[in-house]
Amino acid sequence: MSVQRLAVIGLGLIGGSFARAVRKAGAVREVVGYDADPARVAAALELGVATVAAASLEEAVREADVVLLSVPVLQTREVLSQLASYLRPDAILTDVGSTKVSVEQDVAAVFGALPARFVGGHPVAGNEKSGVEASFAELFQGRRCILTPHAHQDPAALATVRGLWEAAGSLVCEMSAEHHDEVLAATSHLPHVLAFALVDFLNTLDSRKEIFAYAAGGFRDFTRIASSSPKMWQDITRANRSAVLGALDGYLGELHKLRDAITQDDGPAILEIYTRARDARERYLELVERPAAAKKP
Known part of the structure; x- marks a missing residue:
């Protein structure tokens, strides 16, 4: 063709x-x-x-x-x-x-x-x-x-x-376009919202110089996408506002569960959340990322 x-x-x-x-x-x-x-x-x-x-x-x-x-x-x-x-x-x-x-x-x-x-x-x-x-x-x-x-x-x-x-x-x-927006709100749009929000929050702290100076690889990996174009992501967030809000509300609910477990020093509950998340990410790597990487020249 x-x-x-x-x-x-x-x-x-x-x-x-x-x-x-x-x-x-x-x-x-x-x-x-x-x-x-x-x-x-x-x-x-x-x-x-x-x-x-x-x-x-x-x-x-x-x-x-x-x-x-x-x-x-x-x-x-x-x-x-x-x-x-x-x-x-x-x-x-x-x-x-x-x-x-x-x-x-x-x-x-x-x-x-x-x-x-x-x-x-x-x-x-x-x-x-x-x-x-x-x-x-x-x-x-x-x-x-x-x-x-x-x-x-x-x-x-x-x-x-x-x-x-x-x-x-x-x-x-x-x-369908509708299904696309729901899926991408969770897998792409929400992560960008979180990365921007985290870096913006850390930048308000009095100890921000030390925080950024001593940040390790985890911080760099998690916040890499906060270096993306703010204007582009403002547009995406607004254009998909309903689906982004739905994903954000679901994430906030999960954060509250984790906060409650930390507040109560509930070790088993914290471990369960972390383990479930780790296992889900490993399944994602096996199903998507590793096969895709293998197909690259």
């Missing part, structure tokens, strides 16, 4: 890495890059992320076979409203947003309904770095990409997007 012309709207870590990956795999012949920041467009061209630099959304999408939207989720509707009239009728539109219900709502609001050739997508990959300069072709190798087909989905468009993500090295799966 080969796509003649791919337009990437938003040249950050994800958009840039996708462009690199599919070009390296030979899955696309031409990548047109556009970003609201002209410096990013220039950098993408210089780094070889894009083969063509577009000065406007119209220039970027008017001849594109596939348009990948890689912008903060709360900017989706605004960007789509600006480019919708320039899309070819047969163009495939897809995205990489970390929330899917809000994106579907935005797409439907702009087009009047979900277009058959719109394919919602979310690569479950990334790191705490941002910008096109941080992009690399191997980012998606062995990582899952979730596609969220809808009721009016064109099968050919879905197959094309699936093929591109597989060419990028992703393990592609499908689920």
Whole structure:
């Protein structure tokens, strides 16, 4: 499978890495890059992320076979409203947003309904770095990409997007937008909320200099994602607010159980929680992380 012309709207870590990956795999012949920041467009061209630099959304999408939207989720509707009239009728539109219900709502609001050739997508990959300069072709190798087909989905468009993500090295799966948001609220959005909150809390303490100076590997590992883009994660948290609140309330309930056990010096209860958590994480490593790592080149 080969796509003649791919337009990437938003040249950050994800958009840039996708462009690199599919070009390296030979899955696309031409990548047109556009970003609201002209410096990013220039950098993408210089780094070889894009083969063509577009000065406007119209220039970027008017001849594109596939348009990948890689912008903060709360900017989706605004960007789509600006480019919708320039899309070819047969163009495939897809995205990489970390929330899917809000994106579907935005797409439907702009087009009047979900277009058959719109394919919602979310690569479950990334790191705490941002910008096109941080992009690399191997980012998606062995990582899952979730596609969220809808009721009016064109099968050919879905197959094309699936093929591109597989060419990028992703393990592609499908689920509804609603289920995606519930799952990702627990496994991705909540951990970021906790990391940001923990570091912010520690920074309020009088002993913060000593705390940060003597922090060990556990602190570094747990808080790594607090170095992620605050603006991006503000958007994700707001866009998936209901599901994030549900996950956060569940976590707070678990914290209260643990606090009660510590207050009562209930050793068996503390041990039970820790053991159950350790065993669950080991099962996760055996089922997901280790097989995925083995598939990387």
